[in-house]
Amino acid sequence: MDAIVVEGLEKRYKQVRALDGVSFGVREGEVFGLLGPNGAGKSTTVRILATLTKSDAGRAEVAGHDVRREAGKVRRAIGYVPQDSGVDQYGTGRENLMLQGHVQGMGGAELKQRVAELLGLVGIADAADRIVKTYSGGMRRRLDIALGLVHRPKVLFLDEPTTGLDPEARVQMWAEVGRLARQESLTILLTTHYLEEADELADRLAIVSRGQIVVEGTPPQLKATLRGDAVHLVLSNGRMDDACRIVERLGATPETVTDDRTLVARVENGNRALPGILSALDQDGIGVESVGVSRPSLDDVYLHYTGRDFAAEDRGEA
Amino acid sequence: MKLLSDTWFMVVRQARNLMREPIWIALLLIQPMVWLVLYSQLFHNAPKLGGFGTTSYVTFLAPAIVVMNSFFGATWSGMAMINDLDHKVIERFLATPASRFAIVLSQIVRSAITAAIQAVIILVVAVALGVHVHSGVGGWVIVILAAILVNSAFSGLSQGIALLTRREATMIALANFIGLPLLFVSTTLIARAQMPSWMRVAAHANPMDWGVRAAREVVLPGTSWGTVGLYLVFLLVLSAVTAGFATWCFRAYERTL
Numbered sequence: 038m039d040a041i042v043v044e045g046l047e048k049r050y051k052q053v054r055a056l057d058g059v060s061f062g063v064r065e066g067e068v069f070g071l072l073g074p075n076g077a078g079k080s081t082t083v084r085i086l087a088t089l090t091k092s093d094a095g096r097a098e099v100a101g102h103d104v105r106r107e108a109g110k111v112r113r114a115i116g117y118v119p120q121d122s123g124v125d126q127y128g129t130g131r132e133n134l135m136l137q138g139h140v141q142g143m144g145g146a147e148l149k150q151r152v153a154e155l156l157g158l159v160g161i162a163d164a165a166d167r168i169v170k171t172y173s174g175g176m177r178r179r180l181d182i183a184l185g186l187v188h189r190p191k192v193l194f195l196d197e198p199t200t201g202l203d204p205e206a207r208v209q210m211w212a213e214v215g216r217l218a219r220q221e222s223l224t225i226l227l228t229t230h231y232l233e234e235a236d237e238l239a240d241r242l243a244i245v246s247r248g249q250i251v252v253e254g255t256p257p258q259l260k261a262t263l264r265g266d267a268v269h270l271v272l273s274n275g276r277m278d279d280a281c282r283i284v285e286r287l288g289a290t291p292e293t294v295t296d297d298r299t300l301v302a303r304v305e306n307g308n309r310a311l312p313g314i315l316s317a318l319d320q321d322g323i324g325v326e327s328v329g330v331s332r333p334s335l336d337d338v339y340l341h342y343t344g345r346d347f348a349a350e351d352r353g354e355a
Numbered sequence: 356m357k358l359l360s361d362t363w364f365m366v367v368r369q370a371r372n373l374m375r376e377p378i379w380i381a382l383l384l385i386q387p388m389v390w391l392v393l394y395s396q397l398f399h400n401a402p403k404l405g406g407f408g409t410t411s412y413v414t415f416l417a418p419a420i421v422v423m424n425s426f427f428g429a430t431w432s433g434m435a436m437i438n439d440l441d442h443k444v445i446e447r448f449l450a451t452p453a454s455r456f457a458i459v460l461s462q463i464v465r466s467a468i469t470a471a472i473q474a475v476i477i478l479v480v481a482v483a484l485g486v487h488v489h490s491g492v493g494g495w496v497i498v499i500l501a502a503i504l505v506n507s508a509f510s511g512l513s514q515g516i517a518l519l520t521r522r523e524a525t526m527i528a529l530a531n532f533i534g535l536p537l538l539f540v541s542t543t544l545i546a547r548a549q550m551p552s553w554m555r556v557a558a559h560a561n562p563m564d565w566g567v568r569a570a571r572e573v574v575l576p577g578t579s580w581g582t583v584g585l586y587l588v589f590l591l592v593l594s595a596v597t598a599g600f601a602t603w604c605f606r607a608y609e610r611t612l
Contacts, residue, residue, distance in 0.1 A: 084612065087450045088449075088450065089446060089449050089450055089612050090612045091610075109452055112450060112451055112452045113452050115450070117447075117450035119443060119446060119447065119450075121442075122443065123442065123443035123444050123446055123447030124442075124444070124447070125368060125372070125442075125444055126442060127372040127375060128368060128371065128372060132368070132371070136364055136365075136368055137447075137451070139360070139364040140361055140364065140365075140448060140451050140452065140453035141451055141452065142357070142452065184447070
């Protein structure tokens with residue numbers, strides 16, 4: 038059975054079309070990633086699934102319950118870890134967890150024990166009785182996740198779990214999430230705008246862009262669709278059309294032109310093809326400022342399917 | 356049942372956070388005393404004008420200060436809601452089976468508990484200043500009840516406005532806008548007999564004045580229990596109405612998500 042079923046979700050905020058027909062499915066026990074730049078509609082999707090926001094059209098089921106008609110059942114089955122924490126900063130970690138358990142209908146020794154267990158599990162047991170305001174960013178994020186897990190949910194939503202963390206804390210968090218998924222036998226839906234994060238954590242992922250799912254698959258599958266390496270060439274005198282022709286003649290596929298100077302060409306083996314490409318360009322008098330060869334990455338996948346540069350889109354430049 | 360238990364746990368959270376603010380506790384205790392001491396000194400000779408029902412101004416004033424203090428507390432009670440909204444604490448509750456009404460109700464109850472604690476402090480100080488509560492223990496209970504009801508009536512309103520505006524600046528402006536006018540169009544500081552006639556009429560429509568009259572009735576001699584009961588029932592009904600308003604505002608807020 039699918040833990041999450043999403044069909045044709047649409048959502049508008051005044052003039053902005055946040056979701057424009059989003060559909061996907063998440064299998065039980067899987068870590069599923071929604072990858073996309075800021076403003077792509079990932080958070081809106083998660084908020085609808087967590088029953089916070091109501092969609093304008095389409096339907097969604099979480100843990101077998103319709104998010105509209107059976108919101109109460111969904112809320113008992115899910116843990117929601119929002120982008121902006123939502124912890125009570127003036128309470129301690131333990132108090133926050135106890136309250137969360139109480140509103141989830143837990144209590145007594147069972148809750149106390151569960152809270153102690155979780156504090157250890159996410160590694161903040163030493164800080165359990167300190168006011169959250171004194172926590173570091175990483176510790177707060179751990180508490181956030183623990184809050185989502187108190188009542189042993191079947192499905193956990195992690196909205197941008199590592200945004201705002203330093204690189205070291207981010208890597209730690211990745212290890213943590215992977216471990217939790219196994220230990221708590223959870224289905225996890227996570228959103229991220231970090232390509233590495235999706236690559237690292239997600240069993241399967243969907244790329245979201247401008248309110249739509251662009252493509253769905255496992256990270257290796259998505260990268261495989263690109264066949265071969267990417268050769269990046271930055272031209273110094275801007276004869277893009279000529280350069281494309283030459284590259285094509287040599288059996289490479291000029292894939293996308295991100296600006297007027299950068300040419301990305303797909304080729305079976307980048308390292309082998311590069312000398313030939315460079316000398317052919319040189320013979321034609323086309324100057325090359327810099328070159329690079331990369332194995333297919335999710336960056337390339339994004340570029341391939343949307344025709345837009347991920348980083349630029351994420352900064353809101355597209 | 357879920358409503359009651361959720362409300363309880365949410366009230367505990369808010370109360371515990373407040374107890375961690377030493378300055379807040381100090382002000383909570385001192386503020387009402389300041390009102391009582393300052394006003395009773397300033398208007399010491401007012402009873403000579405007549406119509407006060409007592410020659411001791413502090414006796415006339417003490418029950419009204421209890422109500423005034425709870426009224427002012429109520430006008431600010433929405434600030435805590437705005438703080439919780441800003442920090443997304445409310446959103447976190449919304450993704451759980453927490454009772455929606457408990458989220459609103461807990462804020463009102465927390466505010467009312469504060470008002471009740473302050474009421475006791477003011478009464479104790481008043482007794483130390485020589486005030487005699489004419490109807491005894493029952494009188495104390497009525498004064499505290501009046502404080503609680505005035506507080507919940509206005510904090511329901513304050514919570515609703517907090518949920519609609521979700522801005523501290525707007526809340527502050529609004530609290531100031533209604534606070535002093537309602538204080539002056541009431542018998543809090545001065546006897547009815549000494550008010551201009553239009554104000555006497557206007558005071559009838561002022562819920563804070565309902566609380567003042569009920570509280571004063573039991574402190575001064577010649578208590579009319581019918582009057583006390585009537586005003587308390589008015590306040591109870593109004594509290595239910597404003598709690599309903601706050602809940603409606605909460606639904607409106609949910610729809611904006």
